[in-house]
Amino acid sequence: MLPQPKAEVRIRKNQALALRKRYKVEEIDSDWDQVFIDYIFEEDLIESLLWYGSNVVVISPITIRDQIINRAKGLINV
Secondary structure (H helix, E strand, O other): OOOOOEEEEEEEOOOOHHHHHHOOOEEOOOOEEEEEEEOOOHHHHHHHHHOOHHHEEEEEOHHHHHHHHHHHHHHHOO
């Protein structure tokens, strides 16, 4: 069985409380914390993270980061 992929995600301090409860949070600096999120389906992860808006930033994988950026731009242009 292949290892489950993980996404490296930064979370703005005091935001995205559901993610903070579900995953181990590592402090990065005074503004951001970091979590590693296991996922099976990219689409589910993308939809989940879009809900948090600018309070989360995907660091990796870059393919998911790019998809989130493109979808967010699409929402702005609607």
